[in-house]
Amino acid sequence: MSADPHPIHPRKLEIVHAAVTNFLEKGYHQTGVRDIVGQAGISLGNLYNHFKGKEAILVFIAEIEGQELSDFIDRLSSTDDPRATLQWFITDYAAYVALPENALLGVEILTEALRNPAIADVFGRNRDRLIAALAGCLTQGGKSGVFASQIDPRVVACMILDTLEGQGLRSLSLPAHSNLAPDAIGSFILNGLKP
Amino acid sequence: MSADPHPIHPRKLEIVHAAVTNFLEKGYHQTGVRDIVGQAGISLGNLYNHFKGKEAILVFIAEIEGQELSDFIDRLSSTDDPRATLQWFITDYAAYVALPENALLGVEILTEALRNPAIADVFGRNRDRLIAALAGCLTQGGKSGVFASQIDPRVVACMILDTLEGQGLRSLSLPAHSNLAPDAIGSFILNGLKP
Amino acid sequence: MSADPHPIHPRKLEIVHAAVTNFLEKGYHQTGVRDIVGQAGISLGNLYNHFKGKEAILVFIAEIEGQELSDFIDRLSSTDDPRATLQWFITDYAAYVALPENALLGVEILTEALRNPAIADVFGRNRDRLIAALAGCLTQGGKSGVFASQIDPRVVACMILDTLEGQGLRSLSLPAHSNLAPDAIGSFILNGLKP
Amino acid sequence: MSADPHPIHPRKLEIVHAAVTNFLEKGYHQTGVRDIVGQAGISLGNLYNHFKGKEAILVFIAEIEGQELSDFIDRLSSTDDPRATLQWFITDYAAYVALPENALLGVEILTEALRNPAIADVFGRNRDRLIAALAGCLTQGGKSGVFASQIDPRVVACMILDTLEGQGLRSLSLPAHSNLAPDAIGSFILNGLKP
DNA sequence: TATGAATGAGAGTTCATTCAT
DNA sequence: TATGAATGAACTCTCATTCAT
Numbered sequence: 001m002s003a004d005p006h007p008i009h010p011r012k013l014e015i016v017h018a019a020v021t022n023f024l025e026k027g028y029h030q031t032g033v034r035d036i037v038g039q040a041g042i043s044l045g046n047l048y049n050h051f052k053g054k055e056a057i058l059v060f061i062a063e064i065e066g067q068e069l070s071d072f073i074d075r076l077s078s079t080d081d082p083r084a085t086l087q088w089f090i091t092d093y094a095a096y097v098a099l100p101e102n103a104l105l106g107v108e109i110l111t112e113a114l115r116n117p118a119i120a121d122v123f124g125r126n127r128d129r130l131i132a133a134l135a136g137c138l139t140q141g142g143k144s145g146v147f148a149s150q151i152d153p154r155v156v157a158c159m160i161l162d163t164l165e166g167q168g169l170r171s172l173s174l175p176a177h178s179n180l181a182p183d184a185i186g187s188f189i190l191n192g193l194k195p
Numbered sequence: 196m197s198a199d200p201h202p203i204h205p206r207k208l209e210i211v212h213a214a215v216t217n218f219l220e221k222g223y224h225q226t227g228v229r230d231i232v233g234q235a236g237i238s239l240g241n242l243y244n245h246f247k248g249k250e251a252i253l254v255f256i257a258e259i260e261g262q263e264l265s266d267f268i269d270r271l272s273s274t275d276d277p278r279a280t281l282q283w284f285i286t287d288y289a290a291y292v293a294l295p296e297n298a299l300l301g302v303e304i305l306t307e308a309l310r311n312p313a314i315a316d317v318f319g320r321n322r323d324r325l326i327a328a329l330a331g332c333l334t335q336g337g338k339s340g341v342f343a344s345q346i347d348p349r350v351v352a353c354m355i356l357d358t359l360e361g362q363g364l365r366s367l368s369l370p371a372h373s374n375l376a377p378d379a380i381g382s383f384i385l386n387g388l389k390p
Numbered sequence: 391m392s393a394d395p396h397p398i399h400p401r402k403l404e405i406v407h408a409a410v411t412n413f414l415e416k417g418y419h420q421t422g423v424r425d426i427v428g429q430a431g432i433s434l435g436n437l438y439n440h441f442k443g444k445e446a447i448l449v450f451i452a453e454i455e456g457q458e459l460s461d462f463i464d465r466l467s468s469t470d471d472p473r474a475t476l477q478w479f480i481t482d483y484a485a486y487v488a489l490p491e492n493a494l495l496g497v498e499i500l501t502e503a504l505r506n507p508a509i510a511d512v513f514g515r516n517r518d519r520l521i522a523a524l525a526g527c528l529t530q531g532g533k534s535g536v537f538a539s540q541i542d543p544r545v546v547a548c549m550i551l552d553t554l555e556g557q558g559l560r561s562l563s564l565p566a567h568s569n570l571a572p573d574a575i576g577s578f579i580l581n582g583l584k585p
Numbered sequence: 586m587s588a589d590p591h592p593i594h595p596r597k598l599e600i601v602h603a604a605v606t607n608f609l610e611k612g613y614h615q616t617g618v619r620d621i622v623g624q625a626g627i628s629l630g631n632l633y634n635h636f637k638g639k640e641a642i643l644v645f646i647a648e649i650e651g652q653e654l655s656d657f658i659d660r661l662s663s664t665d666d667p668r669a670t671l672q673w674f675i676t677d678y679a680a681y682v683a684l685p686e687n688a689l690l691g692v693e694i695l696t697e698a699l700r701n702p703a704i705a706d707v708f709g710r711n712r713d714r715l716i717a718a719l720a721g722c723l724t725q726g727g728k729s730g731v732f733a734s735q736i737d738p739r740v741v742a743c744m745i746l747d748t749l750e751g752q753g754l755r756s757l758s759l760p761a762h763s764n765l766a767p768d769a770i771g772s773f774i775l776n777g778l779k780p
Numbered sequence: 781t782a783t784g785a786a787t788g789a790g791a792g793t794t795c796a797t798t799c800a801t
Numbered sequence: 802t803a804t805g806a807a808t809g810a811a812c813t814c815t816c817a818t819t820c821a822t
Contacts, residue, residue, distance in 0.1 A: 029224040162361025192387030238804045419614040433808045556747025582777030628783045
């Protein structure tokens, strides 16, 4: 563990924070760089001392999101009780993606990734890591007979993530319904995985 | 069945078609009205004879999407075999939302609905109708003992839609995985619904 | 002679006039599009209805300059008295390139042509036409024994143009000297061409 | 000959070299100070420890160009064979101004001099010195009967310089033609100067 | 001497919309 | 219905320069 040779300038984080606030409120394309620097309390030109451009800010945010996933990935990867780990993951990841800020930012990044290769790169890498970790947990559970093992674990992992993330997305437009049954999803999925 | 008192001007459909093409390729905000009229082969000003503005085109498209849902809704509503109907719905609706054009347009409309009340209105109405129809099918199946009935049917309906639509969305970035197991989703969901 | 199928919008000429005025006063790169539209009395956006961009205006101006050369080229091409024609050309072309507006615009276009292919294209074409016409006149004079004919006429044509245009350029910085001897150049060149 | 009391900081020359490289490639106005410091390998702020600003660099370059002219001026001024000296000057100065780096830098300085008094100052002084020296040589040749003497020597000097420099300029856009007849210019001019 | 963050005016261009024809 | 010129605010980004360290 050596000292970071490239410490992040505090101003850079202020810019990111201001950008996130604006992206959440107005969306990426509806946010102007002037909105960001105005909120960050810096001059327009100074933004370009810290980021190559507006797009680079979103890439940076996507990378930060990727780091937040690492907590989930780490725990999925090192388990000796796949069923309990999956239950925990469903509960906590559902809560994570249902946080409006995460859901909103996520969909901004996802839609931008659809046409912007720079964003797609980061976004795709993050997703692949999470899918692989979750599939690993399912495989482990399949081998030990806890889960049904006839289906490709990666496909199941995708479905689980789709369900959780889809629910997070939906919570943006129908906030009332989402918290009705926070654990319904878990029991539903675990039921579907019964051997 | 009477004749439509407000026949749609063919030019209007040409505009919509041009708009859809552009929205799919570049996204709603990245598409300019000049792109649309250019592709439609009409003049800039003439667009405003058919639509109040750019937003109105997206609203119109969202309404068309809603009509396409009616086929699904109708069949979900009038069934005497909930299990077979659900199986059909999962297969066909999964295929529908996995068509790139539907998935892409859907996410464009969804993200716009997040901040644009006019779009949110149409989008929310469409979704509510589908959820209600699917929940009705589940309720019917619950009463006749085909499905587990302990969970709120609306919540289950949401989860099913989330899973299917989430998979459609994912197919945009990972097209390879999506068609690996088209029926895996169905068996997974039906398994989860076992009483 | 058919009617022009693409009549030039009067506004386009107003823009060009405003642009020329500004380019003369401040130079091409020192002139902003806002300067141009301000002087032309039109809105900023409207400029882009008539020109693709700032560069296109300079290309258009270069093309107009090319048309003005046609008068010289025509007369050089159709002569039966090469000596008198050359004398006329020297006098009149020297006067033409010594007009500050022509000299200034010319150097703006020339320097821009050095690095801008779009400008270089038009500029190079114009120059080639003039060189060819002048060389043709010299060739004709060489055949009839009026001029020395041992040197490549194109090289001589270049030298003559260099001298005249160089003098025009110089008149910009040293206006006092240029009109001292307007005919000195002519006699100098004709002397040099003696067989 | 005493030691220079103000030795030039080596960093200053590095900056000038980087600036020249950029001015040649992109032109003065198209070159940013960031381009210069980047190429020079120094920091942005440090440039201002050596030069008052961007303009001061161009002034400095113009002054260096002036020093290079001194070789020509010295030899023109101290001759006892005006014809041979003129012949040498035409050959060598033509070669000097035809070097792309000299021609390009020269036109950059000239065009900037048209509107920038600080540059015009240095540029005009240099030119005046060269004109005076060349005119002196012509006067001397006129008195001794080697050259025609009826024309103002300064005007002839200007014409000669125009021709040579104009040819240098032209060589930038038509490099093929220029080296066809390197001595044609000399014989042409000397022919024109015959008494 | 050296650094690079900070400034804010200004760059060229695009935007959705209006309106006279 | 159809046209495209006209509008001006908004867009992202670059500019030469200053200044605290």
